[in-house]
Amino acid sequence: MMNDQLVNALDQCLLRMDQGSDLESCLAYYPEYATELRPLLLAALDAESITEKDVPVEVVRRGKTKLLNVAAEMREQGVSKRIFGFLPLRRAIRLGFAALIAVVLIAGIGGTGLVSASSSSLPGDQLYSIKLKWEDLQLKLALAQPEREVLQDKFDQERVQEINTLISSKRLEIVKFSGQIEGILPNQIIVSGVNVVIAPDTKIDGNIQMGAWAHVEGQTQLDGGVTADKIKVDSSKSEDNSNTPGDNTNSPPGGRDSNHGNNKSGDGKSGKTELPEIDQTKTPNPESSGTIVPMVSPPRKDKATPEIKQFEIEGTVDNYSGGIIEVAGKSIYIVPETQLQESPTNGSRVFIRGYVNQNGEFVALNIDVKPSSNSNDSGGQNGDRNPNHSGEERTRTPEPGEKPGH
Amino acid sequence: MSIQDDQQELDGVRQLNPRVISDIYDRYFPVVFRYVRYRLSDIKQAEDIASDVFIRLLEAMRNGKGPESNVKAWLLGTASHVVNDYYRKTYRQPTEDIEEYYPDQQATPSESSEQRDRQRRIREALVKLTPEQQHVIALRFGQELSLEETAAIMKKNVNAVKQLQLRALAALNRQVDKT
Numbered sequence: 001m002m003n004d005q006l007v008n009a010l011d012q013c014l015l016r017m018d019q020g021s022d023l024e025s026c027l028a029y030y031p032e033y034a035t036e037l038r039p040l041l042l043a044a045l046d047a048e049s050i051t052e053k054d055v056p057v058e059v060v061r062r063g064k065t066k067l068l069n070v071a072a073e074m075r076e077q078g079v080s081k082r083i084f085g086f087l088p089l090r091r092a093i094r095l096g097f098a099a100l101i102a103v104v105l106i107a108g109i110g111g112t113g114l115v116s117a118s119s120s121s122l123p124g125d126q127l128y129s130i131k132l133k134w135e136d137l138q139l140k141l142a143l144a145q146p147e148r149e150v151l152q153d154k155f156d157q158e159r160v161q162e163i164n165t166l167i168s169s170k171r172l173e174i175v176k177f178s179g180q181i182e183g184i185l186p187n188q189i190i191v192s193g194v195n196v197v198i199a200p201d202t203k204i205d206g207n208i209q210m211g212a213w214a215h216v217e218g219q220t221q222l223d224g225g226v227t228a229d230k231i232k233v234d235s236s237k238s239e240d241n242s243n244t245p246g247d248n249t250n251s252p253p254g255g256r257d258s259n260h261g262n263n264k265s266g267d268g269k270s271g272k273t274e275l276p277e278i279d280q281t282k283t284p285n286p287e288s289s290g291t292i293v294p295m296v297s298p299p300r301k302d303k304a305t306p307e308i309k310q311f312e313i314e315g316t317v318d319n320y321s322g323g324i325i326e327v328a329g330k331s332i333y334i335v336p337e338t339q340l341q342e343s344p345t346n347g348s349r350v351f352i353r354g355y356v357n358q359n360g361e362f363v364a365l366n367i368d369v370k371p372s373s374n375s376n377d378s379g380g381q382n383g384d385r386n387p388n389h390s391g392e393e394r395t396r397t398p399e400p401g402e403k404p405g406h
Numbered sequence: 407m408s409i410q411d412d413q414q415e416l417d418g419v420r421q422l423n424p425r426v427i428s429d430i431y432d433r434y435f436p437v438v439f440r441y442v443r444y445r446l447s448d449i450k451q452a453e454d455i456a457s458d459v460f461i462r463l464l465e466a467m468r469n470g471k472g473p474e475s476n477v478k479a480w481l482l483g484t485a486s487h488v489v490n491d492y493y494r495k496t497y498r499q500p501t502e503d504i505e506e507y508y509p510d511q512q513a514t515p516s517e518s519s520e521q522r523d524r525q526r527r528i529r530e531a532l533v534k535l536t537p538e539q540q541h542v543i544a545l546r547f548g549q550e551l552s553l554e555e556t557a558a559i560m561k562k563n564v565n566a567v568k569q570l571q572l573r574a575l576a577a578l579n580r581q582v583d584k585t
Contacts, residue, residue, distance in 0.1 A: 007568045010575070011553070040572065043579035046528045047547035052443055055436045059449075063439075063457040064431050070461050071422045074468060124424050172428045 009033045010040055017041065058201045065219050065229060068124075069174050076129050122162050124173040160192045166220045175226060178215045181208060181233075182357055183335055188225075191216055193357045195225030206233030309356040314370075317344045325364065327352060332362040342369040412475050420467045430477060431460055437549065438481050444548035445489045445540055447529050455492060459485045479559040482545065490537045531581030539574035546571055 013026040023041050027034040115134050118127035135155050142148040159177035166173050179192025189196050191214050198204070208214070208231070218228040315328035325332050325344060332352055334340065344350050344367065354364040418426025439456040446452045462484055466472035473480035532540060538560075545556045557567045 039579040040575040043575040047543050050525050050528050051548050055439050059453045066457050067460045071427050075422045
């Protein structure tokens with residue numbers, strides 16, 4: 001039988017040492033057990049010495065992604081189990097076959113019931129897999145390539161919308177989406193308006209560059225954005241998109257220079273951009289004060305050249321807070337790529353060029369602070385910009401050979 | 407956290423609610439990882455096992471098992487079982503991966519080397535103890551849990567934990583001397 005007094009003495013010594021006493025002073029309280037206690041307390045110090053407090057962030061994140069993946073799979077299994085689990089195998093097979101036929105029929109008549117119920121589902125929802133399968137079926141049923149491209153484009157935008165919804169509702173889910181790289185920041189890229197955080201263990205396939213098309217797999221984060229597990233950059237498309245807005249290769253925002261045609265099909269017909277053209281009939285009203293004049297909106301022909309609206313605005317700075325500049329009632333984001341020759345101040349007159357991202361946010365690429373007098377030296381490239389108006393904004397498309405900030 | 411909150415949280419796990427699962431993971435993963443890491447020198451293996459413990463939680467809850475109230479105790483208890491299984495299956499003395507240690511930044515190279523050597527010996531000694539002795543040491547000195555918390559996790563009374571602790575420390579001391 002173990003000596004209870006020794007057991008309690010050890011416990012008391014451990015308590016004292018936890019509170020900061022050293023080994024010798026603890027032993028002094030129990031001189032009769034000092035010989036037995038000493039090796040035990042030394043072993044306790046040894047045991048404490050191998051503790052590692054830090055948990056690597058990557059380990060935490062990897063584990064979380066794995067767990068949420070498993071949870072999502074379990075949810076999906078739960079649905080199919082509830083549907084088929086109670087049936088004998090042959091009947092389940094028959095029912096599955098019937099379900100397949102039903103899906104094909106639903107495809108013909110436009111889709112109702114479960115499919116339409118799934119249409120608003122989000123990653124992690126039980127019906128989400130049905131939504132994806134339904135989309136896949138629609139793509140397969142699309143006979144013509146243009147039709148498929150329009151559909152694919154629509155589904156790509158749907159993925160981005162889902163992510164924004166997840167983020168706004170603070171849901172952590174595994175997501176996959178594709179889009180154009182609109183911004184490159186330290187350890188972060190912006191894909192179709194979504195902030196994608198690049199972690200140390202993110203697998204990156206291909207070269208990340210502005211305008212390239214990226215396929216992202218990752219997890220939504222509570223503080224917004226997606227932490228990427230994998231990023232695959234479509235290099236074939238990136239070549240065609242090397243001059244999109246914000247490109248730090250000094251190419252025109254969204255435009256094409258002579259070395260970068262946008263003949264995606266490679267048919268040799270033209271190197272001219274397929275991005276929307278300026279509608280010259282929509283000349284801005286010099287008296288307007290910041291209303292958007294949509295000048296571009298032809299349908300996207302290919303996801304490699306997504307519709308990119310550019311804008312120009314000239315007006316008085318209502319507010320400038322470093323990251324955002326407000327001109328003519330519009331908030332325009334200033335990003336690291338924004339070329340800013342001179343820091344604007346409230347009340348100064350500026351001419352801003354930029355683009356509208358997929359969230360409808362205005363992002364500045366170039367900000368010219370103009371002299372306070374009504375000088376007319378800025379020279380509108382399209383001949384339709386009147387520097388005298390108080391605040392005017394329009395969206396436009398780039399023209400080949402345009403240079404940013406001019 | 408109240409018992410009612412615990413129950414709501416466990417209901418959320420049972421329903422595979424990603425938000426609840428995420429919350430539980432954020433709260434307990436560091437605890438579980440540190441426990442497993444304490445008992446295993448292989449950090450990759452520790453990561454896999456710690457992750458596996460949470461997947462087991464989902465599976466247990468789905469099958470109508472799992473914790474009824476004390477999630478932390480269940481997770482640490484399961485972590486202990488999984489580590490024991492791991493040692494049983496591998497049936498080997500763990501190889502020390504010295505690179506995995508994070509030496510004291512303040513230490514000089516020779517001190518650091520001595521320190522790492524000492525830590526290696528302690529880890530080697532630790533895995534030679536019985537699973538229960540390893541468990542009590544990992545909880546008391548790795549997790550710095552109180553006797554009461556340790557007793558709750560080990561499903562023993564406090565006196566039994568005190569005695570087990572004494573035997574474990576004595577065994578550890580002997581093994582360190584041997585290595």
